[in-house]
Amino acid sequence: MADSVSIKGTREGLTITFGNGEFSTLLKDLDQHLATRGAFFRGGRVALQVGERAVEEEELSQLQKLLSNHGMILRTVVSENGVTQKASNALGLRLIAPEGDQAAKTQEKPNPAPPRGPASRQQGESRGILIRRMVRSGQVIRHTGHVVILGDVNAGATIAAGGDIVVWGGLYGTAHAGFMGDRSAIICALEMFPLQLRIADFIARPEENPPSKNPYPEIARARGGRIVVEQWNKTP
């Protein structure tokens, strides 16, 4: 049974991997394991690796409790499974996709995937975060997917997204869309008065003396080697 649960130390903390078998049995194994070597792991931050397994919220919170009994904190869940991802989100755990596995899979394919260049659209397309507050000076929102802000982005604040940036409010700070190299990323805002706009490797700043205008929604995209800002209703 020792094979079904493994504990490894990494630079970030501990990684606990669950193999096959009943979840409750694995929990018992882990409990025993920690009871004997527990002091060694005390205070550790744990990343849980469950592979394809579907872990329900109830099970995940049992594990959380078990770990905290041993003085450890569950921080991250590594999973591709939808059920597990939902459970982790419900418990507010950090969720990451199993990178190593994916790399292994692409290597198995007869035709290797296109070389790692600008991150492709598809990768982050379904992911994004919604920020329902004003982003103030000095605050940084950084996400590898899309970023949607419901509120103003004030001067001195920075938004960086691997994908698109949508500001449902005024953009007065700095926004960097497609920061991993995606030149097709866009930035749009109800009121576009940024300090600086960046899309992938392009940088733009507003004119020195912009003509005063009534604010209207605008969209910025990279076109012909530079960033172009247009009124929202003129573009598809």
Place this chain on the structure above:
Amino acid sequence: MPTRVITVTSGKGGVGKTTATANLGVALSELGNRVVVIDADIGLRNLDVVMGLQNRIIYDIVDLVEGRCRLRQALIRDRTTSELYLLPAAQSRDKTAISPADMIRVCEQLRGACDFILIDSPAGIEAGFRNAIAGADEFVLLTTPDAASVQDVDRVLGILENEGHDDLFLMINRIRPDLVQRGEMLSPAEVLRTLAIDLIGIIPETEAILVSNNKGTPIARDKSSLPGKAYINTARRLLGQDVRFLPILEGKKGIWERFGSLFLDR
């Protein structure tokens, strides 16, 4: 009524935190509250000067936290306003002389003994600022109507909000109605648009404030003056009263009326 502990802070220096703290202290005590003002700017103490109490200091806050005196001995009663007390900073030490835990302890000692504790924060967001905010539940953010000052208050607001504080009040200092009207100074509405917290005061810039600071007699004592009225009104709003903003531009249908309606719409 439980004691309200309020820190006056701004991020940027030179916007008038010390003047505002002294005047709010005077205004609140004039309205019948017992007030203790604490100077948390250790090493650069000024609050005593603005209040005209510098020659009465025997013990300071560092003496208090290091156990060389009792709380009562360190508190200095104001010359004219009887229910106003100052706990002065030390001038010969620096910000490391006290810790946030010390500050919390001092505030706890004072709780129950007065209606308001006002803490004058040093500029910046480092150790001195951390001390100044440690014991407080409410915050008055002070800004002048210029982009740099507003941006610094925005930064401080981000820090305070991250720590779960939501009793945040805005005061706009040193407004020059003539400049605002010519569009050469940010208007209160523009400042409020960026910072989006409750506005409790607008203080006009007048020579009288500079003079009174130098003399050590806070302008709020002169209730007939425009800034004096503005401070009293600010104190009233802090007490939860609904007070209209003053039409500071006499005789002209200027920014104040427009601003007033904008404020009431919220």
